[in-house]
Amino acid sequence: MERRRIETPISPEVARELKVGDAFEIYGKILCGRDAVLPKLVKMSREGTLGDLARHLEGTVIFHTAVSPAGIGPTSSNKIEIESSIGPLSQAGVRIHLGKGAISKETIDSMSACGSVFAVTPPATALFMDKIVSQRVLAFPEEGMEALFEVEVKGLPGIVAAARGETIF
Amino acid sequence: MTSREKVVVAVKEALITAASTFRDDQFRAYQRAVEKETEESARWALESMIENARIAAEKRYPLCDDTGIPHLFVEVGDQVPLAPGMLEAIREGVAAGQRALPTRPMGLLGDDEQRLSQSGGLSDDPAWVVPPAMLVKTVPGDELRVTVMLMGGGPEIRSTTYRVFHERSAEKVIREAGRWAAEAAAKLGCTPMIPCIGIGRTHYEATTMMLEAMKEGNFDRQSEWEQLVTDMVNATSVGSLGLRGSVTALGTFIKVGPLRASGLRMVCMRPSCAIDPRRGTAVLKASELVG
Numbered sequence: 001m002e003r004r005r006i007e008t009p010i011s012p013e014v015a016r017e018l019k020v021g022d023a024f025e026i027y028g029k030i031l032c033g034r035d036a037v038l039p040k041l042v043k044m045s046r047e048g049t050l051g052d053l054a055r056h057l058e059g060t061v062i063f064h065t066a067v068s069p070a071g072i073g074p075t076s077s078n079k080i081e082i083e084s085s086i087g088p089l090s091q092a093g094v095r096i097h098l099g100k101g102a103i104s105k106e107t108i109d110s111m112s113a114c115g116s117v118f119a120v121t122p123p124a125t126a127l128f129m130d131k132i133v134s135q136r137v138l139a140f141p142e143e144g145m146e147a148l149f150e151v152e153v154k155g156l157p158g159i160v161a162a163a164r165g166e167t168i169f
Numbered sequence: 170m171t172s173r174e175k176v177v178v179a180v181k182e183a184l185i186t187a188a189s190t191f192r193d194d195q196f197r198a199y200q201r202a203v204e205k206e207t208e209e210s211a212r213w214a215l216e217s218m219i220e221n222a223r224i225a226a227e228k229r230y231p232l233c234d235d236t237g238i239p240h241l242f243v244e245v246g247d248q249v250p251l252a253p254g255m256l257e258a259i260r261e262g263v264a265a266g267q268r269a270l271p272t273r274p275m276g277l278l279g280d281d282e283q284r285l286s287q288s289g290g291l292s293d294d295p296a297w298v299v300p301p302a303m304l305v306k307t308v309p310g311d312e313l314r315v316t317v318m319l320m321g322g323g324p325e326i327r328s329t330t331y332r333v334f335h336e337r338s339a340e341k342v343i344r345e346a347g348r349w350a351a352e353a354a355a356k357l358g359c360t361p362m363i364p365c366i367g368i369g370r371t372h373y374e375a376t377t378m379m380l381e382a383m384k385e386g387n388f389d390r391q392s393e394w395e396q397l398v399t400d401m402v403n404a405t406s407v408g409s410l411g412l413r414g415s416v417t418a419l420g421t422f423i424k425v426g427p428l429r430a431s432g433l434r435m436v437c438m439r440p441s442c443a444i445d446p447r448r449g450t451a452v453l454k455a456s457e458l459v460g
Contacts, residue, residue, distance in 0.1 A: 036287070
């Protein structure tokens with residue numbers, strides 16, 4: 001299966017080329033966050049208090065996952081705290097939201113208006129172990145495994161499940 | 170090694186096996202799914218999960234980073250001398266396995282209010298993720314069997330325990346559970362799913378039957394009812410990871426318990442995810458449990 005190589009940060013032009021069904025592999029630094037921290041990022045973005053985090057959001061991938069000694073793997077993106085972040089964080093510059101599970105038409109429309117996409121990846125934690133180059137807590141360390149992490153990856157796979165107002169679901 | 174130490178070590182190994190190992194019937198089910206699937210993206214997802222399982226078994230890595238909540242199903246043979254401290258040794262074995270793998274440290278700290286609102290922080294000890302009260306069942310024989318099952322969060326979001334009016338039709342009950350499973354498929358994300366269904370007289374009993382179905386289920390042996398539920402889920406064409414395709418359910422496990430005279434059946438349906446059932450069993454002979 002042919003997979004497109006995508007390096008972060010992702011330009012708006014590259015993100016807009018992506019369409020439903022496209023397979024890719026990600027290289028570079030991405031963000032990992034889930035239920036606990038994504039609403040905090042949305043709130044900070046709305047209030048204009050992101051500070052240096054704004055730079056990290058621009059052109060990035062947010063992988064909906066915890067980060068722990070047990071590894072990484074997708075959590076359900078349709079949990080309310082995660083799905084409600086997809087539109088606002090697209091506005092803040094996030095280009096690929098990577099997770100699992102069907103998301104709503106409303107979310108897809110708000111994300112697509114920013115030229116961002118939603119992609120899915122398998123629950124393949126053992127397979128992903130050697131795709132992690134490095135990791136560090138970027139913010140909210142008090143959230144433990146749910147903190148916001150910056151993770152450098154090589155070849156993390158995904159398939160576009162929603163883009164340009166269209167969806168595979 | 171004392172009998173207590175033997176229990177700790179055996180349960181520790183059972184937990185690590187549950188977290189990191191596909192059984193042979195699971196691999197065969199995946200191979201059949203790959204052969205059946207015609208959608209390229211969905212087939213890639215299935216093949217990725219097979220590769221993931223091979224690496225996990227070889228390196229003893231978790232199959233999934235959500236290493237779940239350990240549930241214990243304990244079968245005590247009627248000829249087994251259960252010495253003081255044995256049940257506690259089972260809990261110690263769980264904790265030892267959690268720390269050795271390690272599993273994900275996700276247990277919350279604090280009082281009731283803090284834990285409910287997730288405001289008291291997390292423990293960094295994987296063993297803080299304690300198992301619920303263990304299920305203990307007496308069986309004939311001279312073995313103590315402890316099955317550790319790891320229950321991840323995704324299926325729990327979409328599980329249902331509810332009453333079904335059977336109207337003197339077993340098929341009606343099974344079809345209702347199948348409908349619940351089919352409805353859960355798209356939002357579950359980690360498909361192919363394995364609907365695990367328990368039927369009993371109370372919500373508690375239905376849930377314990379569901380757990381027993383997870384403990385015993387075998388992908389190579391599917392009953393007519395299990396195949397019916399699998400077919401209902403596959404008819405959604407949600408496919409693996411929701412990528413569309415012919416394999417949305419890998420199989421179904423059903424366990425029917427004692428029932429009562431009534432127009433109702435209590436049914437528990439857990440849409441278990443692509444790496445389920447994660448289970449490992451420690452087996453100890455009565456002779457090993459002395460001393």
